[in-house]
Amino acid sequence: NPLGIILGSTQVVLDRQRPWEMREKAASFIMDEVMRLDTTLKAFLDFARPATPVLVEANVAEVFEETLSAIEERYRQEGYTIRRDFARRLPLMEADPGQLRQILMNILLNAFTAMPDGGEVVITIRSEKEPEMKKSATSKNDKRFISTRNPFTVPRDWLIITIADNGCGMTTEQLNKIFDPFISFRSDGIGLGLSIVSQLVKLHRGYMEIDSREDVGTTFTLFFPCILKKTAAREAV
Numbered sequence: 001n002p003l004g005i006i007l008g009s010t011q012v013v014l015d016r017q018r019p020w021e022m023r024e025k026a027a028s029f030i031m032d033e034v035m036r037l038d039t040t041l042k043a044f045l046d047f048a049r050p051a052t053p054v055l056v057e058a059n060v061a062e063v064f065e066e067t068l069s070a071i072e073e074r075y076r077q078e079g080y081t082i083r084r085d086f087a088r089r090l091p092l093m094e095a096d097p098g099q100l101r102q103i104l105m106n107i108l109l110n111a112f113t114a115m116p117d118g119g120e121v122v123i124t125i126r127s128e129k130e131p132e133m134k135k136s137a138t139s140k141n142d143k144r145f146i147s148t149r150n151p152f153t154v155p156r157d158w159l160i161i162t163i164a165d166n167g168c169g170m171t172t173e174q175l176n177k178i179f180d181p182f183i184s185f186r187s188d189g190i191g192l193g194l195s196i197v198s199q200l201v202k203l204h205r206g207y208m209e210i211d212s213r214e215d216v217g218t219t220f221t222l223f224f225p226c227i228l229k230k231t232a233a234r235e236a237v
């Protein structure tokens with residue numbers, strides 16, 4: 001617990017009997033822990049109260065492209081490439097572009113982490129009428145797959161986004177816990193990235209399917225309802 005480290009180190013700093021180097025080292029422990037707590041706390045606050053989305057008619061492909069082109073150079077240097085396969089003329093969705101960006105980044109950073117030696121992440125966007133649930137297509141007992149879909153959503157057009165890596169993947173046990181807050185299977189993870197994603201996807205009335213195999217890779221599929229076509233308004237123009 002970082003507070004314990006801070007408390008112990010403060011005692012060392014205040015103890016005049018101790019050698020100076022030891023007190024100096026303790027002070028730098030305090031600084032490290034405070035900085036780490038600061039990041040955790042920020043993530044926690046984001047998680048505890050995600051901002052009410054400010055909805056606009058958004059083009060997901062544009063929002064994603066803006067985000068990716070802003071960050072990809074940096075990750076290219078670390079050995080990561082991001083391949084896009086975005087369908088043309090995608091329908092718009094009602095979304096908060098900042099939150100779409102956060103969804104993309106949280107999933108993308110996990111994908112990079114799953115491939116410590118670099119690799120390729122493939123992102124696709126397409127639209128479909130009432131997509132079939134994948135589970136019914138694969139074997140009934142395939143526990144490597146989970147879905148957050150509410151079966152009572154009304155039929156309409158959906159935007160379908162996939163983000164796939166060929167990294168370390170997850171065990172079925174891990175897969176079933178990844179949306180729980182503060183669940184992380186990494187030594188340096190906070191475990192909030194996907195809890196935030198899950199909240200933001202719900203705020204946009206969407207759902208997710210995740211397919212993961214150990215040592216093979218992971219695919220996140222996100223489904224978002226599109227804006228219903230405003231035919232009347234369009235005809236009037």
Ligand SMILES: Nc1ncnc2c1ncn2[C@@H]1O[C@H](COP(=O)(O)OP(=O)(O)OP(=O)(O)O)[C@@H](O)[C@H]1O
Pocket residue numbers: 043106110111114165167168169170174178183184185186188189190191192193194195217218
């Ligand atoms: N693409 C992926 N491949 C393999 N494991 C993944 C992938 N995405 C998520 N995970 C697993 O799910 C866990 C939870 O992910 P989440 O983003 O919520 O937390 P985190 O990445 O550990 O920490 P944080 O995002 O808060 O810094 C991760 O620790 C990792 O074990």
Ligand SMILES: [Mg+2]
Pocket residue numbers: 106109110189192193194
């Ligand atoms: Mg994460």
